Amino acid sequence: MDQYDLESDPCDRRMIRFTNCLMMLACICDILAMIDNSFAELAGILRMIADCVFYSMMGCMAAQVHHEVEFRKNQGDSGFKANTAYEPPVSAQPTNAIAVKAEPIN
Numbered sequence: 001m002d003q004y005d006l007e008s009d010p011c012d013r014r015m016i017r018f019t020n021c022l023m024m025l026a027c028i029c030d031i032l033a034m035i036d037n038s039f040a041e042l043a044g045i046l047r048m049i050a051d052c053v054f055y056s057m058m059g060c061m062a063a064q065v066h067h068e069v070e071f072r073k074n075q076g077d078s079g080f081k082a083n084t085a086y087e088p089p090v091s092a093q094p095t096n097a098i099a100v101k102a103e104p105i106n
Contacts, residue, residue, distance in 0.1 A: 008061070015057045022050035 008016075029043030 012057075012061060015053075019050055019054045019057060022046060022053060026050055 026043050026046035029039045029046060033040040033043055
């Protein structure tokens, strides 16, 4: 995604937020299960649903990125941004440090 300057779309971000909410609800139910055991089963169910949504979402996102990368490869896109020139990393320049001579304390 970095090489081709790809970004997630708003729908992807909504799905990520939804998955995070499901995981937080499962976590809250786990905490409540420490007080009341009746929440333990609900936490397990929510975690399973959150995992299914998460893995489905990640599979779809990976497939989208793979499709886009393959499309760009077939179009002859090298992956580098056209309007940017390569700039080598900046090397540190030596500084003129002033040596301070320590004076003995009498």
